[in-house]
Amino acid sequence: MKLYGGLLSPFVRKVAVVLEEKGLDWELVSISPNTPDPDFNAASPFGKIPALCDGDFSLADSSAIAIYLDAKYPSSPMLPVEPTARGKAMWFDEYADTILGASGLKIVFNRLVGPKLFKLPGNEELASQGEAELPRILDYLEGVAPAQGWLDGDFSLGDISVASMLTTMNYAGHGPNAAAYPRTAAWYDRVAARPSWTTVAAMEAPLAERLAALA
Known part of the structure; x- marks a missing residue:
């Protein structure tokens, strides 16, 4: 595959x-x-x-x-069968891709990907707009992040999608902030400790080192 x-x-x-x-x-x-x-x-x-x-x-x-x-491949399901749980998992996937990402990626593309990776001028106005939009979006996540466990009961696609977007945002300095968003940061750490995540993170490590050198 x-x-x-x-x-x-x-x-x-x-x-x-x-x-x-x-x-x-x-x-x-x-x-x-x-x-x-x-x-x-x-x-x-x-x-x-x-x-x-x-x-x-x-x-x-x-x-x-x-x-x-x-x-x-139904083993280790990423989408619950129960309708309300399945709906919530899909909601968090959508939240990550089109709400959190819509603002966070303005920062990533205009302050990191464009100027540092591709040597193209970034649009600082768009990056600042993304920053201004993030507090409301992250406040929501802090309000729903569980003290223990996962966003939707069992670990699901929703957890993966939100954590993945935060990981990319972290490269541009807008990842999980434990001081401002302690529940979100603790939940993120639980996701990042899963074997699946650590395996992918190891694959990503050379890229992370390259981006750190560009900072």
Whole structure:
């Protein structure tokens, strides 16, 4: 099984952790604009990461991939069966991707990815806008983060998605802040201690070192 993308992406990391939680054999295939990959292009016709190739089947979009993996490989389920729990897991996945990410990635792209990785000018106005939006969004997460355990009872896709977005934001200095958001930070630490997460983090370590050197 091939996962296309890079682990700086919260969406690629999300799928990588799901694959590890399920104990599946997979490989990460880096994508570069200078080295087009026909299998990636077939899996993701609009060039978005991540994309997954599982035998003859291919699919793009992190949430769609996670749902597919949970249906095809039901061991260690990432989406609950019970309707309310399943709905909450999908809500946290959506919150991570389109609410937390919508603000946090303004900072990541305009202060880190653009100027430091690709030597392109960032839009400081957008980055500042993202910063201004974050307190309300993070206050919500602090209010729902449990004192123990996971966001949705059992560990689920929701935990992975939110923690993955916070990890990417942390590269730009906006990760879990224990002083301001102690419940969120404690929950995040529990996620980060899972074997699936530590395995992916080890794969990501060279990138983390490179980004630290650019800071």
